[in-house]
Amino acid sequence: MRDDLKVGVFLCECGGNISDVIDLDRVREELDVEFVGQFENLCSLNGRKIIRDAIFDHDLDRVVVAACSPISHEKTFQDYVKPLNPYLMDMANIREQCSWVHDDSKKATNKAITLINASIEKVKQSDAVDPIYCQTPDEVAIIGGGIAGMNAALSLARQGTKVTIIEQSPSIGGHMAKIGKVFSPVKIAEECGMCLLNPILNELVWNNNIEVLTNAKVIEAERRAGTYNLIVEQSPRYVDIEKCIACGKCAQVCEVEVPDDWNDGLSTRKAIYRPFGQSYPESYVIDMENCTKCGECFRECNMKAIKLRGKNERIPLQVGSIIVATGHKLFDMNKRPEYGYTRYDDVITQSELGRITGVNGPTKGKLLKSNGEVPKRVVMIQCVGSRDEKPDGHKYCSKICCTVALKNANIIKHKNPDTDVVVCYTDVRTPGMFEKYYKHTQENEVRFIRGRPGEVVKKGDSFIVRTEDTLKGEFIEIEADMVVLSTAMEPSDGTIEIAEILNIGTTEDGFIKESHPKIKPVTTDVQGVFVCGTAQDPKDITESIMQATASASKVSEYNYGGVEIEPFIAEIDKEKCNLCGDCIQRCKYKAMSIQNDEIYIDPMACTGCGKCLIGCAHKAITVNGNIDEKITATIKGVLSKKQPDERTILVFLDNIGYTAADNIGVNRLSYPESIHIIKVISVNRVRPKHIKYALENGADGVFIGEFPGDLMYDEVERKVQRVKKTLEELNEDPERIAFSKVYIPYFTGLARKLIDFDKQIQELNEAES
């Protein structure tokens, strides 16, 4: 019987922090347990021996440590109770939530006794459970072989981790390969992008820990205990990369000419082609959509590398973690007909200008219009699709377009000083060192007009760019013979697809969402999946590389540290489960799936919130650790010795709310002694029956707090509303229940809410008496 269990209580004076306010002598007298000990500083190393000896001497089954907050020292005391199972110990927080928030010694002592009794009742319901350790496989899949994916791969490979890069196109390199020139804010000069990219590409090619799959896409993903089983579909290249020596004879004889997408369609390539000079794999590839299968290339190839037949191959891949580096695409210019991009050849994007000014581009680096002449005036239009409130625009700033425009404007000025360059901008955003580059651009006589042009029209041989100069408040028409649009960055199709396949959250703009944008960068809301580069949001090369290395570092944490998980998670009784899948739909943390005809609960994702329990018709799910019983026992413990004139309010908080409540004590604010805070693993675990039990057994009020960022927030709010309604039907006052948002930093607000709620309950009590 649980009532017969031998419980030992250890009281900590905390060097006066507790004992100056709480009369521990009286506490000792009031407790009815096997053993009560009192010590000056229980968390010191001496405490370990004291607790352990008492456990042996008194044959204790359970331990309550009445001291500080479990947030501070739960791990310490879980260790000190060895040889007992760590989960057979409970802490009564008589410091942060008692001696530090109450001045009245007598009342504080009463409350301490109540809190300890609640812990005693709770710990009797505890069972021995083992923490779960998860070790994930070391192998990593990196989806996307652009600058971010390549750097993440290199960082991991250098640490000895096996990496597979899965790249959709025929070559790795991404956008940076075609960018032409880059510049860094420190150097006021532009330098060759390919020259910076090439060493990275080379190192990656030579690193034995990296495998590159091009023409490949993830089409399926399944997660099991931290292991991802991916199915990668690789479409055929029709050229054997082992045999091809990239001599190019095949392309010479190919008669098909199609727009070259690497040059943004500004030049043509053959149906058999190499994406660009430094592409990897160093091999040609056939674009089967345009190939006429004439067989000329086949006959020309001395290496016998060409295979005109081939079909998609499915490659299974098992990895422990995934880095999503699927990048961005540029805004669809069909959505801005007013700029005439689709109507006029010399209205181009910055990306196309990068190709035109790139020495490996269609004009070999010469700034030329479609008719072969050098433009006399180039007008750049900023924020095309960015910072745009209309429904088909993006509200966000694409972040790099100002500096890209400055870079390209400078390149034009270097090559053709006589060409006038006008940048029509909304705001020039050049933070930090970039500002110096902005000044440099102005000194290069690039002109800036503040205004977002409304239209580009062709009049005769030149364009008219209509805009308002918003600094002068004038409408102006700028004549130009080349217009360059700074198009918004948006999530690539691959980014959107992979988010769906891996079931990872995205932002309202479709980028991959970080689990917390402020303090949990590169992690996603799915364990073991990380993100870097422009798949996450618009950013430049430097930031992409930083994020790539950060994601590699996060993967290493996983690989080397493993993951320890609290054991209070859901478990399935396979005998009862009929695989209806209701729990999979209910779980907000995406922890459940069907694998091998069984429900599988990912221990790394389950929070033990218990939402799955409610819908399970066959009662096939339990949450480890007797959570329900522990909550009931804690309530019982708080209320067991309640005096008739005493007011008792139960406050249920999870880890976040509890930390906020501790902060009230840490900052020595106060709230009424009636407030008794009960820490729960998830607020959702407080069931209507708990609330009813509390109110029926003497609680005057119940306060439930939840962090609005918790996935279960809405659910809990609705539940509290339902309970209130039921109470009303039972002629109880629903005002005795409160639901409130809690935030860790906003502890003053929580203190005020607790004070207000106590007052409200006091008034209700007075009205009823």
Place this chain on the structure above:
Amino acid sequence: MKNVPDSNILLFRSCLVSVEYPGVESSTKFVFDKLGVDYEISEKQTCCTGLGHYSDVFTQIDTSAIGARNFKIAKNLNRPNLVMMCATCYAINKKSVKLLNKNDDLRNEINGLFEDNGLKHLTYEKNDLLPTENIFHVVDILYGKKDEIEKNIKYDLSEYKIATHHGCHYCKVHYEDTIAGFRDPNILDELVEACGCKTIGWYDHKRATCGTGFRQRYSNPDLSFTATADKMNALDEEDVEILIHLCPNCHIQFDRYQHLISKRENKNYKAIHLNIAQFIAIVMGGDFNKVIGVKSHTVPIDSIIKELKEVK
């Protein structure tokens, strides 16, 4: 695309249509009848207040109160789908529905005014009508019946050079409900195409205002007519013969003032101006006097459409 109804429609009469171009209404009815659209007109319905509202004569409370009254008429007839011939009525009514549903204070105030004045039967309940589901322009309904239009073509107007002018208050006020593009408006172009004709598509100033600007036409005529002239010049450069409208306000600005702007610009603009319903009615064989109402036009329709060629 949003769902477009073809029944339970209250065809909302427009002051400008009735006074200036009654042929737009008769053409709309003619086309709706041909397409099997179930509609009715109510003599109880009043003006949307648009012109007065945009000239600061009517406040939003007046406008929404009148809106609420009109909405009640529609509901009582069991014709909750209001279909407007005028872009002003369209935007005004959509805004009123949005406000009456969302702004509790405004709704309560208006309902209070009804009660104080013995008009309790007009009380508007939240979500009586929904902005997207119940408020339409005629072009929306026609768009929903595009395939039917194709089946009813009698005359071939494909030889004319046709351009479209999309009213601002259809395209640029409630973006979320605009069909076939608001940055690149094309609903009229697509409807003209349904009649077996081609438009010139994009032209300079295609998206620009007609210049009316409600009171601007009278208080700031220079500004107003400069905007119209910009557009007329662009159309003239493209040699446009027929300009298709969806709003009687724009229609007035072009048709009534074309000769004045011609003089001002020293040009000889030739385009005639037809509402899309009139255009479709011509294609379907509507009578020029009884249906199209050509006599109310300032730029004579027969200056361009001299004879009709039957489709083969």
